[in-house]
Amino acid sequence: MSYALCIAEKPSVARDIANVIGAKERKNGYFEGGGYLVTWAVGHLVGLAEPDEYGFIPQNQIFSELKSKAYDELPLIPENFRLIVLEATKEQFRIVYDLMHRNDVDYIIDCGDMGPEGHILQWFIRQKADCTKPVKRFCATSMTEEAIKQAMSKLRPIEDFSNIIKGEFCKKKADWILGMSLSRAESIKYGAGINVGRVQSPTLYFIVKRYLEVTNFKVTNYYTMKADLIEGFSVFWNKDTDNIIPVKLKDSESRVLDKRIIDDTVQDVVKAGNGVITELNTVKRGVDRPQLYDITELQRDANRKYGYTAAVTLANAQALYENFKVLTYPRTDSRYITSDLQPYLKDRIKGIGTLDKYRTAVSELLSKGLNVDKKIVDDSKVTDHHALIPTEKVSHFDIEKLIPTSEESKKGVTSETLKNILDLVLCRMIVSFSTSYIYEQTSLTVKFPNAFSFTASGSKPISLGWKAVQESLSDKDQFDDDMANTPKDEEQIFPNISKGQTVNIKNCLNVPKKTTPPKLHTEATLLTAMENAGTMIDNGAILKGKGIGTQATRAEIIKKLFDTEVVESDEKGKTIYIKPTSKGLSVIRVLPEELYSPKITADWETQIAAIAEGTSTESVFMDLFIEFIRRKVQEVKDATTSVSFRKEREVVAMCPMCGAEVYAFVSKNDKGKIDFIRYYCAKKCGFNLQTNDNIFLTRLKRSISEAEAKKFMHNKFIALDCIRNGNDGKDGTYKAEFTFTKKDYKDKHYCFINCEPVKKIFKK
Numbered sequence: 001m002s003y004a005l006c007i008a009e010k011p012s013v014a015r016d017i018a019n020v021i022g023a024k025e026r027k028n029g030y031f032e033g034g035g036y037l038v039t040w041a042v043g044h045l046v047g048l049a050e051p052d053e054y055g056f057i058p059q060n061q062i063f064s065e066l067k068s069k070a071y072d073e074l075p076l077i078p079e080n081f082r083l084i085v086l087e088a089t090k091e092q093f094r095i096v097y098d099l100m101h102r103n104d105v106d107y108i109i110d111c112g113d114m115g116p117e118g119h120i121l122q123w124f125i126r127q128k129a130d131c132t133k134p135v136k137r138f139c140a141t142s143m144t145e146e147a148i149k150q151a152m153s154k155l156r157p158i159e160d161f162s163n164i165i166k167g168e169f170c171k172k173k174a175d176w177i178l179g180m181s182l183s184r185a186e187s188i189k190y191g192a193g194i195n196v197g198r199v200q201s202p203t204l205y206f207i208v209k210r211y212l213e214v215t216n217f218k219v220t221n222y223y224t225m226k227a228d229l230i231e232g233f234s235v236f237w238n239k240d241t242d243n244i245i246p247v248k249l250k251d252s253e254s255r256v257l258d259k260r261i262i263d264d265t266v267q268d269v270v271k272a273g274n275g276v277i278t279e280l281n282t283v284k285r286g287v288d289r290p291q292l293y294d295i296t297e298l299q300r301d302a303n304r305k306y307g308y309t310a311a312v313t314l315a316n317a318q319a320l321y322e323n324f325k326v327l328t329y330p331r332t333d334s335r336y337i338t339s340d341l342q343p344y345l346k347d348r349i350k351g352i353g354t355l356d357k358y359r360t361a362v363s364e365l366l367s368k369g370l371n372v373d374k375k376i377v378d379d380s381k382v383t384d385h386h387a388l389i390p391t392e393k394v395s396h397f398d399i400e401k402l403i404p405t406s407e408e409s410k411k412g413v414t415s416e417t418l419k420n421i422l423d424l425v426l427c428r429m430i431v432s433f434s435t436s437y438i439y440e441q442t443s444l445t446v447k448f449p450n451a452f453s454f455t456a457s458g459s460k461p462i463s464l465g466w467k468a469v470q471e472s473l474s475d476k477d478q479f480d481d482d483m484a485n486t487p488k489d490e491e492q493i494f495p496n497i498s499k500g501q502t503v504n505i506k507n508c509l510n511v512p513k514k515t516t517p518p519k520l521h522t523e524a525t526l527l528t529a530m531e532n533a534g535t536m537i538d539n540g541a542i543l544k545g546k547g548i549g550t551q552a553t554r555a556e557i558i559k560k561l562f563d564t565e566v567v568e569s570d571e572k573g574k575t576i577y578i579k580p581t582s583k584g585l586s587v588i589r590v591l592p593e594e595l596y597s598p599k600i601t602a603d604w605e606t607q608i609a610a611i612a613e614g615t616s617t618e619s620v621f622m623d624l625f626i627e628f629i630r631r632k633v634q635e636v637k638d639a640t641t642s643v644s645f646r647k648e649r650e651v652v653a654m655c656p657m658c659g660a661e662v663y664a665f666v667s668k669n670d671k672g673k674i675d676f677i678r679y680y681c682a683k684k685c686g687f688n689l690q691t692n693d694n695i696f697l698t699r700l701k702r703s704i705s706e707a708e709a710k711k712f713m714h715n716k717f718i719a720l721d722c723i724r725n726g727n728d729g730k731d732g733t734y735k736a737e738f739t740f741t742k743k744d745y746k747d748k749h750y751c752f753i754n755c756e757p758v759k760k761i762f763k764k
Contacts, residue, residue, distance in 0.1 A: 002104050006038040006138065007096060007125065008111040009118060012322060013143060013329075014040035017111060020148040029095035037099055041112075045093040046124040048176050049082040062184055063191075071188045075181035075633045077626060081173055083128045097129045107134040110158060114141055115384035116612075117550065119161055120168040137161060141382045143329075147340045167611035170621045171604060174198075177629055185636040186590060192645035194587055195564055198600050199530075199549045200557050201587075205596035206529045207567055208580045208588045210521050217517035222255035223262040224511045227269060227446075227454055230504040232495050235446045235454035244451055255515075262510045265452060269508040272449040279445040280499040285459075286436040289466035291335040291375055292387035293428050295551040296527050298330075298421070303524035306420055307576050308412075310523050310555035315411035316421040317388065319404060324418075326393045327425060331552040332385035336378040341386065345370060349433065351395035352426050361430050361469055370433040389429055412669065427473045434466035442494055446503055458492040520570060520577035523558060530554055533598035540598065542605045548598050562668075569668065586643045592635050653713040656740050657751055658685040662713060677706060679713065686742070686749030689713065695753050699723070699736060716740060719758065 022034025317330035353362030534543025566584030610616035
């Protein structure tokens, strides 16, 4: 019997395909049956080799005595790129390799994701495995039974996608060369660990740019007016759009800076006593409901509402997909679903309605009918995966069973975060199928005898639509950004009035105001900046809808900025902002401008699109890129910018072992909260004190505080109340003294913490 070998990108997709095509028998690393073998990758099985594989200086030696050689050999441009099997997934690669080379396997079916990344990852596997068998392409963007059957019946020759693969391989090679070469050039030149990347560097720049805008912002005092009318509403004047006031008394945006001129105008208005409605317009407007979630929009909402980082949100969505199987594939860049899913939508909504919180909203939605149009279903807007929605498993799903695994917990996943992320998706599913919010918008202008025109606006709901559904399910501040149509402080409902009507002054006030600085980026706004990066550059049209980075990588990129200490959290109230560290500011100072601009990505995408279309070639792209990278590396080497990356460290204590300075390393979790503090000796004499040392967790049942740690180091001992839970009935507390002990082992010094009870145990 002969077989076709299907290779999916992940186990869950392989399982879905296997169930539909009859490969029911589970084997070691694959399924078998019906003339098919179905196996999978585990994310990446194969990647590009490290520099030392080509004879370049290894990364861990670039600051050694080989530093000069490492600097001189830049840029790193391998003659032929090599692929390596990744250590973490080598066992699965061996399974795939053996299956490919089985004599009874006639051809391969590439079941990877449909985007360029999915194509190249599967191609890497086939290349590394020396696969010469025919390959066909499975083309599906969802994993419904119908979609799988249709894709299997319409397999396409892999040659149809060869240009896409060529273009994506160019991008992989260029990213490798740029990252390796320029990171090393900057690091060696300035004696610091500096990471340069096509996406990472512009993302850091967004944070630095916003920080500088906030830091350099100058508050401007300006003056406005408010007139209350006897007829029962108010009108406002904010700036001189009619050019009545002398230019020298205004700023560039026509805001008046002179208080006296506004005081005089207020008196003129009061003295006039009345004005005339010169304009009155009432129109019916609608705000369409928010679309379904892609991962970036989910990350934004989770950050705004709960303060979750992009990485934490992705980890939770991944757990809900892989572990609990209640959500579809989360790493999607689409907010649409495909037509093959449309017949199942009503049942998915009904499934949500089996859960208590959503029962009423779902019942009302079903009674009115689902609002399904091109904003929901559009095959042309789905490439790799459709929007993030619940699966059929949502029906009667037990929310209390949302308990993360130990591996998920390490990524910041908790029962609470799982519930919150699931709730966001379920609420959005209901809201997205609801009707538009319809309201009546009125705007008017009142002109006074002194020629000053005041304005006002107001709205009156006609049909609340999705807005009512949103309010019933979640916080009011979670409305779509489209709701920001009019200034909320000026919203009011007007009495019966008409154009040409005279209105009478009740009072008029000078209302002082101040300009406000922009806010630092949060992860939510940073994700938006990454997504909209194309709007910041002249040639950015090709990035529309894509931006820089991908839905799967943006969270990791932001996390890496924290890990490399170029940015840090700045918590204000419930909001966690992001600001650059001194290192981050210095990195942007020393980088050539082109390296932190989204223009690189836009230029590459333009050229790679030409390769995919067959109007350009790999050699054209690589020749242009290598010329660019040689120029940029030389620019870095020739730069004369004087920047020190030496981190000024605060001395927090004197070493109890040798008397030298003690510094502190603060470890923070994904939410920016302190996990623990590690104190270490500047002379590296062996002294280390960690606030969550196991001896404290065991004896105190807690970490020690920063104040306790400093006291411990200063006095060289500390007495604390410990907790004992014993099987002998002697549960209680006891006083114990913690001290430091120095020990030597194999010519190295080590510091240990001793704990000796000084007061007997007493029962609670």
